[in-house]
Structures are given as structure tokens and as C-alpha cells.
Amino acid sequence: MITIKGLHKSFGNLEVLKGIDATVEKGEVVCLIGASGSGKSTLLRCVNGLETYEQGAIDVHGRRVRAEDASIRDIRTRVTMVFQRFNLFPHRTALQNITEGPIFVKGEPRAEAEAHGMALLARMNLADKADAYPEQLSGGQQQRVAIARALAMRPEAILFDEPTSALDPELVGEVLAAMRALAEEGMTMLVVTHEMGFAREVADRVLFMSGGRIVEQGPAAELLSNPQHERTRDFLSRILSPM
Amino acid sequence: MNKFLQDAQDYLPILLQGAVTTAGIAFCALVIATLFGLVLALMRYSGIGVLSWTARSFVNIVRGIPILVQLFYIYFVLPDFGIDLTAFQAGAIGLGIAYSCYMAENFRAGLEAVDKGQVEAAQSIGMSWVLTMRRVVLPQAFRTVLPPYGNTMIMLLKDTSQASVITVAEITFQGKMLAASTFENMTVYTLVAGLYLAFSVPLFLLASYLERRFGKK
Numbered sequence A: 001m002i003t004i005k006g007l008h009k010s011f012g013n014l015e016v017l018k019g020i021d022a023t024v025e026k027g028e029v030v031c032l033i034g035a036s037g038s039g040k041s042t043l044l045r046c047v048n049g050l051e052t053y054e055q056g057a058i059d060v061h062g063r064r065v066r067a068e069d070a071s072i073r074d075i076r077t078r079v080t081m082v083f084q085r086f087n088l089f090p091h092r093t094a095l096q097n098i099t100e101g102p103i104f105v106k107g108e109p110r111a112e113a114e115a116h117g118m119a120l121l122a123r124m125n126l127a128d129k130a131d132a133y134p135e136q137l138s139g140g141q142q143q144r145v146a147i148a149r150a151l152a153m154r155p156e157a158i159l160f161d162e163p164t165s166a167l168d169p170e171l172v173g174e175v176l177a178a179m180r181a182l183a184e185e186g187m188t189m190l191v192v193t194h195e196m197g198f199a200r201e202v203a204d205r206v207l208f209m210s211g212g213r214i215v216e217q218g219p220a221a222e223l224l225s226n227p228q229h230e231r232t233r234d235f236l237s238r239i240l241s242p243m
Numbered sequence B: 001m002n003k004f005l006q007d008a009q010d011y012l013p014i015l016l017q018g019a020v021t022t023a024g025i026a027f028c029a030l031v032i033a034t035l036f037g038l039v040l041a042l043m044r045y046s047g048i049g050v051l052s053w054t055a056r057s058f059v060n061i062v063r064g065i066p067i068l069v070q071l072f073y074i075y076f077v078l079p080d081f082g083i084d085l086t087a088f089q090a091g092a093i094g095l096g097i098a099y100s101c102y103m104a105e106n107f108r109a110g111l112e113a114v115d116k117g118q119v120e121a122a123q124s125i126g127m128s129w130v131l132t133m134r135r136v137v138l139p140q141a142f143r144t145v146l147p148p149y150g151n152t153m154i155m156l157l158k159d160t161s162q163a164s165v166i167t168v169a170e171i172t173f174q175g176k177m178l179a180a181s182t183f184e185n186m187t188v189y190t191l192v193a194g195l196y197l198a199f200s201v202p203l204f205l206l207a208s209y210l211e212r213r214f215g216k217k
């Protein structure tokens, strides 16, 4: 469903993505792991058309993703994104955050969008927070609202960029649980994460990135327990037993 | 003191007529400055080279010319090009354009203070640029822009006095005429100053309220 071929991306003289090939199939959960600075966010942002790229191709359902094309807006309603820092709209309530896209982008009738929004909040165990503003919510609650906002577009896939990295440790679990539930319902997901437990249990495949390249990929259990590449081993040993 | 009150009673009606004109010209100029300033700020914020460059050049040119000269230009030079404006129109348009540049700088600072993550979140659910501005960026910029907006409004109000040079019959103009015919400079200009304060003190209070209510926490 998402196909990335020979993707190159530079910021000025700094080449950040050095030829990425990857696919995400419908219904698949793919986790993208790797050290900080290896280019994971940049890759995700290219897929969402938030960054331009110089070389290669990204296709969603055979439609070319290009940040500068008008078609990008339609593609974004099909592949939405959840950010590390939530990026909820602070001047709107939880429910308004969720209905903003359906009402103003897709033109859904307000009543329908609100009913769907309330259902999504209930799914995120936040039914009682519909009228709360983001600043009144904990980080974990905000991120679950953000997931509901991404879901409200009825997307075919969701990109997650380190969705739990900005959270206090005790709030990580509730967000991962929500994501796991999504995965079980068959949502296509591409997830940048440092949560190896989540990757092992939920991901179908894991991609390991280092220095702008995908160094190794494979089924989650296999790659995480029996990494082939030295850099993968290094990374995993550092992240699993820090210090 | 008695004489002052006596004279004041005679002069006040004329000066109040001027005050109405001052309020009118300030209001019209404020509307022009706000709308046009917003357009200039959005042009710069758009990140589109031509638009941004055009807006920046315009702001720098206008800010580099004294308002007085701009008013002369609009009132005395434009008629040579077939654009005939009344003194009031020329004053409102001149002040409006001059202040649109100050407003544009205020607005731009407010737009840029909005977290870039907000724009990305809006885009990630498929919002167009216009929709992103309208629903996400402008409502947030609004809060940060209010306090400086209030201050610029006060400056604009006081600068309406410059329109007296192109014969707009606002407070200062009326005061000058009165003073010239009565020689009661002290009485007349004390009243003139008092009238300006009567306008600007409420605006100061409003601005400081906005500062407290919406300013940086």
C-alpha cells in the first residue's frame, strides 16, 4: 500500500536519507527503529508530504506522494500522522480537535462528525473528556486524542513518529494499548518507536535504520532476537540495557 | 480659571466637531491598516518567494518615508494622475497604508510565534493552506497579536493629527484655526491635548487589559 523506492533526501549538504526502499502492505504493522538522527522522522515526514525529496519515489496506492503537488492533500486524508509532541490544536476542545478534519476538510455534516468523534473518544477511553482543552489533559490523554484525530479522517494507514517519547513513563502504557487495539482491528501502521516490547508483540515487521539507510529488516521476533547486522546488534544491546 | 472655563465653553463645540472627524479618520485608517496589514503579513508568512519579497519591499519603502510626506503625496500628487480624493479620504488612506506596515510587522510576529507543529498537524489531516491559516494559525496568532495591536492603535490615533496638514478638519486642525483667530493658545491647546487624552486613556486601559488577559504567560 505504501511503496518507497530509492528515496534520497538532503538538508542542504547533509544527506539524511541515502536510498531507502521499503513497503508497507495493507493491514501490516511495521516498526521503524534506529538511533536518534538516523533519519526515521525524515522518512515518515516524506511519506506524509511534509518534506520534499530529491530522488526516488513514494507511492500510496499507486499515487505519487509529492509535497508540492495539489494531490498531496487528498493523500494526507488517507494516510494521517501522529506526532511525538501531539500537536493538538490548543484553542479547540478534544472533540473539536477530532471533528476539525472531517467537517472542514471532508465536508461531513457536523452532527455525523461529532457522533463519530464521540465514538472515537470512547474507543480511546476518553468519552468524559470531549469538552476538555488540551492543556487540561495529561500527555497520555492528549496523545490518545491525537490518535482519535488521525482516525477521524477514516484513513487507510497511520504514521506514528515516536508517539510515546514525550510522555512520562507511567503514561506510555495507555497510548501503546490504544495503538495495539488499532493494530488488532487491522489498521495499517508505520510506527517509529523505541518501545521494543511493543515492536516485538505488535509489529509484523521491523525495519532498522542507521545513517540514512535501512540496514536490516525482517519479522519482528526474528530481527529483535537474532539480529544479523552488527549495527543492529549494537543498537539493540544499547537500547535494551542502557549504560 | 473662570475665564478658562468661559472660553472652553465657547471653543469646545468646534473642537468636538474636530473630535468626530478624528474618530472617523482613525477608524477608517484602522480598518484599512488592519486588512491590508494582514494581507502583507500573510504574504510574508506564505514562504512564497515573490509574495514575500513584494510584501517586504513594500513595507520597507513605506516605513522609510515620513507619514507627512506620504499624505502630501496622496493629496497633492495623485490628482495629477487623475485620482482626486477629498482631504478626509486622502488622510484615511494615507494613514491606513502607513500603518498597515506597522500592523504587518505585528501580525507577522504573531504568526511566527505559532508552533510549526500546528501547521504540520493541520496539513497532516489534509488541510489546505487557506484552511490551515483560518482554522489553526490565525486564531492562535490573534491572542499574541492583541496587545501590540492595541498599542499601535494608540499611535495611529495620535498620528491622525498629521492629517491636519492636508486640511482635514480634525482636532488639531480646528485647534490651530481657533488659536490663530483668538490668540488663546493656552486654553485652546490644553483643550486639544485633553481631547486626545480622552480618546487615548481608554485605549491605554484596553491595551493593558489585553496585555494582562492575552500577553505572554
Ligand SMILES: Nc1ncnc2c1ncn2[C@@H]1O[C@H](COP(=O)(O)OP(=O)(O)O)[C@@H](O)[C@H]1O
Pocket: A011, A014, A016, A034, A035, A036, A037, A038, A039, A040, A041, A042, A043
Ligand atoms: N529541517 C531540518 N533541517 C536540517 N537538518 C535536519 C532537519 N530535520 C532533520 N535534520 C537532520 O537530519 C538528520 C535525521 O533527522 P531525523 O529524521 O529527525 O532523525 P531521527 O528521527 O531518526 O532521530 C539529523 O542529523 C537531523 O539533524
Ligand SMILES: [Mg+2]
Pocket: A040, A041, A042, A162
Ligand atoms: Mg525523530
